[in-house]
Amino acid sequence: MIAILGYVTRWICDDALIFTRIVEQILAGNGPVYNLGERAEASTSTLWQWLLAFAGFVFGQSDTSTLSWMLGLLLTAAGFGFAVSATSRLHGGHVAAMVPCGVLALLGVRPVWQYATSGLETGLNTFWMALCWWLLVRSRGGGSARSARSVVGAAFAMGLGPLVRPEQALVAAVFLAALWLVAKPSWRVTLGAVAAAGALPVGYEIFRMGFYGILVPMPALTKNASESFWARGFGYVGDFANPYLLWLPLVLCTVLLAGVLRRRTDLVVTLTPVVAGLLSLGYLLKVGGDYMHARMALPIFFLLMLPVLVVPASKNTRVAAVVLLAWAVLCGSLGQFVPRNGELIDDERGYYHAWTGQAWPTESADFTWKLEYLRNAARPRMLTYEGPGPQARILTVPLRADVPSKSVIIGVYLGTTGVMSPVDAGVVDFWGLANPIGARFEFPTVKPGHSKPLSNAWLLADYADPSAPVPSPGNFAVRADVTADQVAAARHALSCGELAEIQRSVREPMSPGRFWANLTGAVHRTGVTVPPDPFAAERTFCGSS
Structure with missing residues (x-):
């Protein structure tokens, strides 16, 4: 369903073409720069940049604008698959029947469809969070040599967060802490997991400092990511929640989560994405949100929904699923963000649809x-x-x-x-x-x-x-x-x-x-x-x- 909805709203934005320009420089042999002779890191997602460069190399295309939305859609769909699989396993695997709940909340919000493409790193972000969730659920128990390798491998994947987006370092830290609490590895395995988690992020940070001469990607300087703009942040979150009446699915899913927690013994696993999401929400409020409607709130919404994407079937959960389905159909059909005059938040897809004159602007x-x-x-x-x-x-x-x-x-x-x-x-x-x-x-x-x-x-x-x-x-x-x-x-x-x-x-x-x-x-x-x-x-x- 997310693949279908993402496809019918496919698009790319001007910011996605920034990645295209950098990939062109990489494939031309000029390195990860925006301009020849000037080392500026204009991309916020290091991993997405290099993934696009690899795709461009494999397919022989220096202009990766079309590849970017296709790859984003593929990763989004795969992420939803991993996430639902993990949540189903958390609640009993193939033993109990499941009903969709949190996944209906996600599918009812139109920006979730739109940012399944866009050419930005959102699809990669969704896939990485889903993979972390799947690995954490899978890591319960342990102690064998096989589980030791699994812990180190899971730590490596979770440690990629800062390369997906810098602020995902916070989510990575929460998942890594939960992995240690759940797997209870020996000190040797712990050291191996720490080394695996930090290998690529630390190595790339050293490269960033030496090559670009700063600690963060340049857009983080431009947006003053260390400053606090709380009022603007609350406005940004409100502009995401209000058009879609998100209070209804959030309240229902909170009740479902409370029911899940009463029946579970592995509370650490169940609460990990919720804690990560709430901490990320605090950071988003602090930095003042973004100018793209919903974009920076979507990963948080996804994290909060992970423990209740599907839940064990019962009379109460079936009722909740029916209510969420009705809300999703109405919200997906009628819910729409309309920028107000003087608003600092844009409907990016609507803007580029009008600016290009294309129903589906999908190439440079x-x-x-x-x-x-x-x-x-x-x-x-x-x-x-x-x-x-x-x-x-x-x-x-x-x-x-x-x-x-x-x-x-x-x-x-x-x-x-x-x-x-x-x-x-x-x-x-x-x-x-x-x-x-x-x-x-x-x-x-x-x-x-x-x-x-x-x-x-x-x-x-x-x-x-x-x-x-x-x-x-x-x-x-x-x-x-x-x-x-x-x-x-x-x-x-x-x-x-x-x-x-x-x-x-x-x-x-x-x-x-x-x-x-x-x-x-x-x-x-x-x-x-x-x-x-x-x-x-x-x-x-x-x-x-």
Whole structure:
């Protein structure tokens, strides 16, 4: 059912095309970067990025946009299968008849169908959580050599959480703790499990620090993931729960869970996904949610439903299943999120359906025609894109001599502009998700991920030929707030202190010395913030008046 519903709502979004651009760079031999000559980690899911690269290599396709939604749908369906299998085993395996409950709650929510594809890592996330659940249920008992190998293998799979998404480190920790409590391994097996769980995440973190020079993916800097925005977070969760009347399935499933807990002795296993989900909910509320409706809440909803996806058949559970089925049919048919004016949360599928004019936007070609005029305008110059259509204001200036790209385009739509451009053309992210300077701008409390626009002063300072005059508003129809003094201040700030070291950490050719400097300075470099105003940045980093 989830495969069918996911297919009829199939789509990809602009953010999915960011992965496509990085995969193109990987398959072209340029490494896991967004732009040639600049080491910025623009993808939030490391494992999804490399899974797409592997799929592109196997199928001989550098443009993996179509593969991304297909692979996401396959992983979502497989995840539901693993999850239901595990819950059935938890409640008695093949002995007792089961009725669907929590799985009906999931199937009744339209975003669950939509994010079965989308081209993002949601399908991988669903599959990983389901696999952890299946492995935990399977690990009950132990003590034999075979169970020792099973514990180590399960720990390895659970430890992949931070590579699925950084915040899944919290879920991984909960499942690993539960695995230890349930399996009760010897100290030798415990050490082996710890080593297995940490091998890839720790190894990749060392690589991230040495290669990119920071502790987290760059979007985490852009979105200030360490800050607290509780009010916005409660609004985000409310905008997920209210359109679908989620209080009804949540109350019913809580009652079902209470009934399950009264009959069970292995409470640790049953409560593990619930604890992981509640902790994840707390983190989501703290960081303020996201701008994509439901996206970040769906993994939490999935975790909370895991222990009651199916439950042993009885008179009461059959009644609950009938109520949930009726709710799922009505909610799936009528429940819909409608963004309000001034709302910071978007209906992403609806937006890209309208923007591309396609009922099922499932490949990069559905997006790139909108910006074809930029591709035609691209040449060995820099283009600043300042509007939504062909009549947008465009600023054209000569590039700095040491810029490795043959041309540079400033992209408001980072994914679309990225797949539109060849791998040897540079794309500067207007919103800072892939820009080492913009990502560090001091954070205003507005739309997540779209709060840190790069001004023309910073763009000209970083990419334009210093000998070229600053374009005047009359000649180039650019904003009047771009002055030669602003550009000079920004250029000076980029040459000073911590900002200069940040530039070297991402642009200096990789060598053992550069890797070590990046590695040892990653902690400090991650915490650097930059005032958006060029004059304030100049005072901060250069000490000039």
